[in-house]
Amino acid sequence: MFCPALWPLPSQAEWPFNSSVEVPLVIETPTCPVSALLLEAPRPVAGYVLAHGAGAGMRHPFMADVAAALAAVGVTTLRYQFPFMEAGSGRPDSPAVAAATVRAAVDRARGLLPGLPLVAGGKSFGGRMTSTAAAEAALEGVRGLVFLGFPLHPPKRPAITRGDHLDRVAVPMLFLQGTRDDLADLELIRSVGDRLGTRATVHEITEANHAFAVPKRTGRTAADVIVEIAATTAEWIRTLPR
8 A cells, every 4th residue: 555755743852742732643554654643631541542433534623622532531642544544545444454553553652651551442443443453362551442433334234243353352342332323223232232241331422423423402512422422431441450
C-alpha cells in the first residue's frame, strides 16, 4: 500500500506532554508509518489506545470530542490512523494489516505512557480490529478493551458471527452501545455480553444510533452523549484489576 509523507513533527523538547494540546506523532507499523495524536489528561489515571472507524479517521469531530471528554476525566488518549486512512483509500485494511497496526499503536502507547494502566479499542471497525488482535494474542500491557459501538453485523442483517472471536479475548471488555444501533441489534449484543459473562459489560446509551446521535425528542444533545461515554469509560477503567 502507498502511504503519503506525514506532516513535519516538532522536536521532542517541544512536545507539551503535560498540557491539553494534541501532540502529533508517527507510529511505525509493518505496512507503513501512520499518523497519531496524543492528548494527555492534566491528571492522568489511565491511557486509551483509540482507533477510528471505517468511514472517518482520527480527526473526525466525534473522535476529537471523545478524546477531549476523556482527558477531562483523567484518561489520556492515543488516536491513530490505519494505513488505508493514511493513504486516503476508501477500502479498509485487511484484518491482518489492521491487527498489526493495533499492536504497533499499543506498543507506542506503552512507551509514551509508562506506569499508566492501558485500555485499547475504538469506534466500530477500530474496536473490532482491536479485539481481533487481542483474540490472536494478548496485547501487552492492555488491561481491558473499550468498544464505541461494536459492529456486530451489517445493517439489516442481524447475526453474531462477527463476535465469535470475542470468546478468545482474555481481558475485560466494555461495550458502549446505542439502543438504535443498526450494526448491533440490541438483543443480540446483549446475548453476546451474556455469553462472555463477567468479562463483558454492556452499557446502553438510550436512543443513540451507530454514530451515537440521538433524536431531538430525547432532549439530549451530542455533548450529553459524549459526556456519558467518557464518564462511563473512566468509571469502568477504575474497576479493572491492577
